[in-house]
Amino acid sequence: xxxxxxxxxxxxxxxxxxxxxxxxxxxxxxxxxxxxxxxxxxxxxxxxxxxxxxxxxxxxxxxxxxxxxxxxxxxxxxxxxxxxxxxxxxxxxxxxxxxxxxxxxxxxxxxxxxxxxxxxxxxxxxxxxxxxxxxxxxxxxxxxxx
Amino acid sequence: xxxxxxxxxxxxxxxxxxxxxxxxxxxxxxxxxxxxxxxxxxxxxxxxxxxxxxxxxxxxxxxxxxxxxxxxxxxxxxxxxxxxxxxxxxxxxxxxxxxxxxxxxxxxxxxxxxxxxxxxxxxxxxxxxxxxxxxxxxxxxxxxxx
DNA sequence: CGTACAATTGCGAATATTCGCGGAGGGAAC
DNA sequence: GTTCCCTCCGCGAATATTCGCAATTGTACG
Numbered sequence: 320x321x322x323x324x325x326x327x328x329x330x331x332x333x334x335x336x337x338x339x340x341x342x343x344x345x346x347x348x349x350x351x352x353x354x355x356x357x358x359x360x361x362x363x364x365x366x367x368x369x370x371x372x373x374x375x376x377x378x379x380x381x382x383x384x385x386x387x388x389x390x391x392x393x394x395x396x397x398x399x400x401x402x403x404x405x406x407x408x409x410x411x412x413x414x415x416x417x418x419x420x421x422x423x424x425x426x427x428x429x430x431x432x433x434x435x436x437x438x439x440x441x442x443x444x445x446x447x448x449x450x451x452x453x454x455x456x457x458x459x460x461x462x463x464x465x
Numbered sequence: 466x467x468x469x470x471x472x473x474x475x476x477x478x479x480x481x482x483x484x485x486x487x488x489x490x491x492x493x494x495x496x497x498x499x500x501x502x503x504x505x506x507x508x509x510x511x512x513x514x515x516x517x518x519x520x521x522x523x524x525x526x527x528x529x530x531x532x533x534x535x536x537x538x539x540x541x542x543x544x545x546x547x548x549x550x551x552x553x554x555x556x557x558x559x560x561x562x563x564x565x566x567x568x569x570x571x572x573x574x575x576x577x578x579x580x581x582x583x584x585x586x587x588x589x590x591x592x593x594x595x596x597x598x599x600x601x602x603x604x605x606x607x608x609x610x611x
Numbered sequence: 612c613g614t615a616c617a618a619t620t621g622c623g624a625a626t627a628t629t630c631g632c633g634g635a636g637g638g639a640a641c
Numbered sequence: 642g643t644t645c646c647c648t649c650c651g652c653g654a655a656t657a658t659t660c661g662c663a664a665t666t667g668t669a670c671g
Contacts, residue, residue: 336637336648357627373651378628383649386562398627413588416532425585432578439571441602442559456587482618482667503657519621524658529619544657 326389333387343368344380345403348390354400357381391448404447411449417458424451472535479533489514490526491535491549500539500546503527537594550593557595563604570597 326345330337347363348355355363357377365371381401384390390401393412411424433444454462472491476483493509494501501509503523511517527547530536536547539558557570579590600608 338637338649340650374627375629375652376650379650382629413582413586413590415588416591422586422588424582428578428581428585431581432574435574435577436559436570436597436599439574440559440568441605442561442568442599443605444559444597444599445562446597446599451582451590451592453582453588453590459587459589484619484667486620520657521622521659522620525619528659 329387329389335383335387340372340376341380341383343372344377345384345389348384348401348403352403354393354402356398356400360401388445388447393448393450402448406447409447411446411451413455414450414452415455415458416452417454417462420455422455424449475533475535481529481533486518486522487526487529489518490523491530494530494536494547494549498549500548502544502546506547534591534593539594539596548594552593555593557592557597559601560596560598561601561604562598563600563608566601568601570595 326342326349327337330341330345335341343364344360347360347367350367351360351363357374360381361372361374361377364377381390381392385392385401388406389404391404392399392401394400409426409429411426411429412421413424414421429446429449433446436442436444472488472495473483476487476491481487489510490506493506493513496513497506497509503520506527507518507520507523510523527536527538531538531547534552535550537550538545538547540546555572555575557572557575558567559570560567575592575595579592582588582590
């Protein structure tokens with residue numbers, strides 16, 4: 320993965336400092352892929368990079384990266400999970416409250432929402448990575464019957 | 466506020482039990498209005514209802530009420546806040562990451578998103594009360610200049 | 612109205628997340 | 642390359658949130 324360069328540029332962009340800790344957290348999340356909890360990242364960092372890092376530093380690095388929109392936080396059923404954001408390929412989740420299944424949502428729909436918000440209010444919504452809860456079709460039918 | 470009847474019906478609906486604790490938490494949130502933290506609700510319950518209640522019970526009642534879509538949870542800058550949901554009058558927030566200001570968003574825009582999701586996937590999105598982060602117009606212009 | 616059963620509460624302990632502080636180190640200016 | 646300032650890190654403590662378990666209590670049923 321061509322991460323180093325991207326990350327460096329990103330971190331520098333917001334007036335934030337480029338520190339090894341942030342690079343390590345970013346690298347861990349990029350290589351792990353998908354949604355990862357803080358605990359998972361903490362373990363990955365310790366195992367795969369040789370040296371451990373205090374948990375609080377992982378939290379702080381993630382907070383900073385989140386401000387830069389380099390990572391997104393998603394509330395995955397109680398514990399929060401983080402994912403590296405690929406802004407060129409946004410993706411979103413539909414999470415069913417009934418059965419817990421999760422499917423992806425066409426990003427175009429959310430982009431349309433973003434455009435509408437911008438047109439109506441001048442506000443630019445950050446819609447890189449969203450989780451929308453609701454009820455899937457089969458659960459809805461099951462609930463209607465009961 | 467005509468709360469008692471509504472709340473009773475809501476609580477019974479999901480196969481959940483109607484307990485005094487849940488009624489008290491619901492009542493506190495309804496009468497307080499707006500977004501409230503757990504700590505605020507805990508204090509309100511103790512003061513205005515005479516008897517205190519363990520914090521963990523407040524958390525659990527809120528979790529249950531959230532499942533029933535009677536309350537919504539919003540991440541208000543680190544600590545989470547809860548609000549009573551009036552499903553007949555959904556409202557949403559645009560929160561600027563730059564200056565922190567917050568404004569309401571026309572619910573029709575989100576309703577359109579919900580309709581689109583339903584048409585495309587059969588999934589019914591719960592869009593009663595949403596917070597969307599982004600950048601307001603003035604902060605955007607300020608950022609562009611820098 | 613009494614009984615039985617399962618959901619719920621209260622309590623305290625476990626876990627998750629944030630914070631404050633003093634020292635260390637990034638990076639802009641010379 | 643050196644200096645200085647200011648942000649950031651590591652650490653431990655403070656907070657916030659969840660969990661386990663025994664006792665309680667809604668609710669369905671007879």
